[in-house]
Amino acid sequence: MTPSALDANDTASARRELRRRKLTAFLFVAPLLLFLVFAFVAPIATMLVRSVYHPVVSELIPETLEALKDWDGEALPPAEARAVFAADLKRLAGERLSGKLAEEINRALPGSSSTIKASARKLGRMDDAELASAGGAILAAADAAWENPKIWKAIRDAGAAYTPDYYLTALDLEMADGGGVQPRDGAKIYVDLYTKTLRIALYITVLTLIGGYPLAYYLANAESKNANMLMVFVLLPFWTSLLVRTTSWIALLQTSGVVNSVLTGAGITRSPLEMLYTQFSTVLAMTHILMPFMILPLYSVMKGIDPSYMRAAMSMGSKPIPAFLKIYLPMTLPGLSAGVLLVFIISVGYYITPALVGGTDGQMISNIIAFHMQQSNNWELAAALGSLLLAMILVLYWVYDRFVGAGNIKLG
Known part of the structure; x- marks a missing residue:
């Protein structure tokens, strides 16, 4: 056999081997791809279609x-x-x-x-x-x-x-008789609910950041024995039912609950405070529930930061706060960004906690979506509300990544 024939044989064999490896790799990831299609892509596509298609x-x-x-x-x-x-x-x-x-x-x-x-x-x-x-x-x-x-x-x-009416209703709009779009007559609730949902999510994100950043810093720099014990308490909520954690806040915040009993017993208040079924109770309970989602990304990043950086900065004459802002904080931005995005996105779509402790004042857009799916049986409006919520989250994520992302923040 000539050398050229041998080279052609080797090339064909290498190509067959490459195809075999690609096929093997695809078969390994095929179950994951199928899961993503059926559990993620298909439901979202169905929601988008149902929000404009209503042939009944x-x-x-x-x-x-x-x-x-x-x-x-x-x-x-x-x-x-x-x-x-x-x-x-x-x-x-x-x-x-x-x-x-x-x-x-x-x-x-x-x-x-x-x-x-x-x-x-x-x-x-x-x-x-x-x-x-x-x-x-x-x-x-x-x-x-x-x-x-x-x-x-x-x-x-x-x-x-096919109709855009459900999207118009979700934006408190309607078609005018002469054509075009006009504000909807009567109560306008959905735009206010979107605004309130974003506001509550922002409150929760800020509070988890204020509470989670110092705790993550302490966990990352404490002795292993203390850090491991505290990490158990951080992870403990994941081992407890969400329903149990939420209903425990009802026992704490209700009129005859633990908090009001302590306040009235100590003479701080003369009558019980109305804390349950308010926006305050929604923010408080969700901050407690979502705190680990802020702490864990921050801890994972802080654990890899060498403490000698801060010591070197201060040994060269820098004060603690400027050294923290210029040296330590920029290195924690990946964990900070991940925690902020995680908490904000989860809180925007939260349902159980606002439904149980929020009452009318603490309801979020997810509760209205559930109402239209379970009680009013208006799945098309629920799909339109959900699609707008998805679009809003994607836009906010793009704005965050474009202007506030870790790669775009310049400190000092």
């Missing part, structure tokens, strides 16, 4: 929506379109789906649920021939609300399979 009404009354397609939305729809809807409503009453339609239309026009349900019951007892001849008049006789174009407009608007 279009599937319930497709013929009515087709009949209303060319309606101008000003006067009442044509009699033929109203007759088609009457037939659809009778069919839904027979299939026991009129309540679902009423629920959907009621979101677009509050108060219309009773009109649709009552009319469905009356139409369900009529024959098809009577409905075909005078469907619109029968609707008007069943309920005077059918003479108002608003309910027909709500039906047509709710029939859009």
Whole structure:
């Protein structure tokens, strides 16, 4: 065999070996990739799609929506379109789906649920021939609300399979009659909730930083015996149920709880303080719960810093505080950044603690998302609120990384 043939053989063999190694490496990471797809990518993608895609009404009354397609939305729809809807409503009453339609239309026009349900019951007892001849008049006789174009407009608007309405609602906005966007009539709660959520998360982050930085510094520089004992107390919350830790704050902060009993018993206060079910109790309980997430990243970085740096700076005439700011603090920025991001992002999406100890004043946006998923059954609005929360976190992370990140901070 010639040398060139041997070289070609060796090259082909090397390529086969490289492909085999790549395939082996891929098979090792494939379970992790599948887990990420099913547990992370797929839920987020589903949430994003559901926030704009809502085909329930279009599937319930497709013929009515087709009949209303060319309606101008000003006067009442044509009699033929109203007759088609009457037939659809009778069919839904027979299939026991009129309540679902009423629920959907009621979101677009509050108060219309009773009109649709009552009319469905009356139409369900009529024959098809009577409905075909005078469907619109029968609707008007069943309920005077059918003479108002608003309910027909709500039906047509709710029939859009793809809609930005849930995002507009999540931003306290709505579509104006003449087109465009305008502030929503009535209570405006969601923007205020986002603002309050960010404010509470910021309070918690600052408090965990104030409490966690000195403790992490002491743990990193203390003798091994003392540091190990204190580290057990730092890790102890991870071995205790979150529900137990949260309900313990209820026992401490309630009107007849430990804190109020001590204060009144010592004569510091004459009457119990209202501490539970407030924003204060949410911040306090979450600061306690999230403190380890600030301490551990800081400790891991501080443990690797040589104490001789500070001693060298002070031996050269620097005072402790300037030496700390110019030498020690910059070296802890990786741990500081990790702790701040970790605590802030976790606290923004926290649910159990605000639900148990926050009351109305201490509720966060996650509690409203859970309400729409579990009680109002408005999954689309919950998905829109969650998508906006995700977008807000990504924007804040980008701003932090761009302007405040460890690589961009210049001290001294």
